[in-house]
Amino acid sequence: MARLALIGGTGVYDPHMLGSVRDETVSTPYGVVDISLGTFQGVEVVFMQRHGRGHTIPPHMVNYRGNIWALKELGVTKVVATAAVGSMNDAMKPGHFVLLDQFIDFTKNRPFTFFDGEGGLVVHTDFTEPYCGSMRKVIQEAAAELDLELHPKGCYVCVEGPRFETPAEITAYRRLGGDVVGMTNVPEVVLAREAGLCYAVVATVTNLAAGISSAPISHTEVDEVMEKASENLRSLLKAVFGKLDPESSCSCSGGVRE
Ligand code: HPA
Numbered sequence: 001m002a003r004l005a006l007i008g009g010t011g012v013y014d015p016h017m018l019g020s021v022r023d024e025t026v027s028t029p030y031g032v033v034d035i036s037l038g039t040f041q042g043v044e045v046v047f048m049q050r051h052g053r054g055h056t057i058p059p060h061m062v063n064y065r066g067n068i069w070a071l072k073e074l075g076v077t078k079v080v081a082t083a084a085v086g087s088m089n090d091a092m093k094p095g096h097f098v099l100l101d102q103f104i105d106f107t108k109n110r111p112f113t114f115f116d117g118e119g120g121l122v123v124h125t126d127f128t129e130p131y132c133g134s135m136r137k138v139i140q141e142a143a144a145e146l147d148l149e150l151h152p153k154g155c156y157v158c159v160e161g162p163r164f165e166t167p168a169e170i171t172a173y174r175r176l177g178g179d180v181v182g183m184t185n186v187p188e189v190v191l192a193r194e195a196g197l198c199y200a201v202v203a204t205v206t207n208l209a210a211g212i213s214s215a216p217i218s219h220t221e222v223d224e225v226m227e228k229a230s231e232n233l234r235s236l237l238k239a240v241f242g243k244l245d246p247e248s249s250c251s252c253s254g255g256v257r258e
Pocket residue numbers: 084085086087159164165181182183206207208209210217222
């Protein structure tokens with residue numbers, strides 16, 4: 001059975017969003033992964049907490065390969081992910097939503113592919129359109145219907161973390177074309193495409209990036225802004241899950257080429 005999944009990042013931990021929730025574990029070649037299954041808008045949804053139950057896993061230690069493998073194993077075809085981000089774009093303010101359309105990868109030390117050359121298989125995956133175009137359309141429609149402000153495009157710079165950036169780094173990322181900065185979207189987006197999943201991200205701006213903000217950045221600030229935005233985010237997610245068809249096919253599933 002084809003299914004939909006939600007990967008909840010920082011601040012999206014409310015399992016009460018789902019009806020008839022049951023917790024399960026999935027064994028993968030990369031270890032055991034915790035997920036919850038439940039209904040959302042009458043559709044069965046797999047809910048995964050990216051940072052683990054209780055937010056105990058830092059961004060650079062997340063088992064990205066295990067997580068995506070587990071979703072594939074469960075028959076998931078489409079994944080909506082959320083992410084907290086800092087903004088480097090003056091138009092993208094704390095509390096705003098950004099529908100990512102591009103990324104730049106500055107991670108340094110994470111397993112980032114399912115294709116390590118086993119069996120002589122060398123794979124280069126196309127990333128011209130990193131996020132699923134069909135899902136992005138559905139998310140934009142849902143936001144418009146709810147009258148929610150959603151920036152329709154945004155370039156995500158992924159850093160290794162867990163520290164926040166220096167102002168000099170943010171100046172550099174901004175010059176390169178980055179709009180928002182975060183610590184988790186790579187390799188998640190890469191693995192999703194390698195696994196042939198449709199994948200889109202609604203990012204929530206929680207703070208102005210380092211050096212743009214006049215104050216130091218803290219995880220508490222990130223959590224507080226996320227909490228304030230969470231009601232709108234949940235409404236948006238509900239509307240999106242009401243519209244997505246887990247059975248509809250898309251070019252994302254054919255994205256991997258040898
Ligand atoms: N930098 C990196 N990751 C983040 C930020 C930030 O400013 N805000 C939320 N996640």
